[in-house]
Amino acid sequence: MAKAPLATAVSRAGGIGFLAAGLDASTISSSLSQAKKLLDHQDQDASSSPLPVGVGFVLWGSDIASAAEVIRKFVPAAVWLFSPRKVADLVTWTEKVREASDGKTQVWVQLGSVAAAVEAAGLCKPDVIVVQGADAGGHGLARGAGVISLVPEVADALAREGHGHIPLLAAGGISDGRCVAAALTLGASGAVLGTRFLAAKEAELKPEHAEEVLRTADGGVSTVRTTVFDAVRGTTGWPADYDGRGVANRSVDDAEKGMGVEENKRLYQEAVAKGDGERGKQGRMITYVGTGVGLVREIQSAADIVEGLRRDAMAILEQTRAKF
Ligand SMILES: Cc1cc2nc3c(=O)[nH]c(=O)nc-3n(C[C@H](O)[C@H](O)[C@H](O)COP(=O)(O)O)c2cc1C
Structure with missing residues (x-):
């Protein structure tokens, strides 16, 4: 459902859109080619910046060699690593991504517990940690907390272990500007939304x-x-x-x-x-x-969703401050 039209529209609006490679890295090349065309992105050379979209991999069943090939060819701005069989697999993937992109592709990892976040931070030093709470749509940990307690506990634990500089993003149940404002006040640097974008005009679903x-x-x-x-x-x-x-x-x-x-x-x-x-x-x-x-009520363009989230979150943060 998250193909080039959706991912590029999110990135153009000032977010970063991710293409879903899922379990099969071989299918992602055509989406990346399309994203490159839609963004009118020039071929990679020493001076060019990465392609401003990300690619998400489901690690437990993905082939790292095909993933590396795609990363080397397209140099996406970020790679999203999810559901490793063991946290240590993140190390192999992180090294491969950095090697294939010559350090240009950021490594984002999505984790669902305090222990996994601390372990991943120590082992592979990701550029971004996405903290996935139990409210999230799609796959995730069967046992987990909602972002309201998970994000601040992860933030505290990372700070204690000397990883407080790694930006945290909150994922799970965040569907409008109020939720984004809440994520920011919990200590997140930003928010990840999946469900809300199922109602984007550009999402490919029936x-x-x-x-x-x-x-x-x-x-x-x-x-x-x-x-x-x-x-x-x-x-x-x-x-x-x-x-x-x-x-x-x-x-x-x-x-x-x-x-x-x-x-x-x-x-x-x-x-x-x-x-x-x-x-x-x-x-x-x-x-x-x-x-x-339940907060997803209408089909909108991805740009309207991203801009609305940002506008509403800022307004709510200001209104909340004015209350006290
Ligand atoms: C339809 C759907 C498919 C998803 N597929 C993936 C996936 O392939 N890889 C992944 O890392 N996360 C996937 N997720 C989970 C997201 O990464 C994210 O944690 C989640 O969407 C955030 O919660 P929200 O759906 O409440 O916004 C999916 C979520 C949804 C709703």
């Missing part, structure tokens, strides 16, 4: 999928963290401490009532075979979203 995002409210109740989505889709292989948050649907309901994986998988495949089958509580199609989904 209309029924986008409608489901707009329709879903009360995210703490209507979404759930579970491994059922991966089980029915067959996307198994995630590290054991991960699951994913999405709209609670019929597959989850059936699993909770005791249906076995094979039967649940069969029903899911039947729903997929019907085309983009039914969504929502009664459906089986998977809609990964965070608890902030």
Whole structure:
């Protein structure tokens, strides 16, 4: 869903958009070529700056050699590392990214606990640490805190261990300017939004999928963290401490009532075979979203989203200060 039109629109508006390489680094070349064209970016030479988009890799199943090839060729501004089998794998990836880009590509790592953030900071000295809270849409740690306690605890722990200079970004449940203002007051240098950009004009998802995002409210109740989505889709292989948050649907309901994986998988495949089958509580199609989904109410251009977030966050911070 996060392809070149979305990533470049976010970057052009003053954020940084990430392309999702997911588990398969070989597919990302064409998106990067398109991003380069859309941004009218000149070929890399000694004087040129990196391509102003990032690329996200899901480490546990990604091939580091293909990733390095793509990084060497396109030199993206940042690489996003997520879900290593062990924190030490981040070291290998960090070294490879820095070597392939001649140090021009920043290394961002997304982590979900205080211990992992401190360990990663010490082992691979990332340029940015993204702290992912339990409200986040998509995959993340099954056991974790929300950003309201996680971000300040990570900030304190990093400062204690001598890593206080590494910028922290908050991710998970952040859907509007109020949430961005809150993230900044928690000690984050910025915010990461996934769910909100599912409602960007440039996001590549089917209309029924986008409608489901707009329709879903009360995210703490209507979404759930579970491994059922991966089980029915067959996307198994995630590290054991991960699951994913999405709209609670019929597959989850059936699993909770005791249906076995094979039967649940069969029903899911039947729903997929019907085309983009039914969504929502009664459906089986998977809609990964965070608890902030209830704040996502309209489709907007990515530029309007980024500019609105920045404008609203600044206004709220000023209003809050004026209150005291
Ligand atoms: C549909 C969807 C797909 C995602 N895919 C990935 C992914 O491929 N790699 C990754 O590191 N994070 C992924 N995430 C998680 C994001 O990195 C981020 O933690 C999350 O979107 C932040 O929470 P929010 O969705 O509440 O804004 C995904 C999130 C969503 C909603």
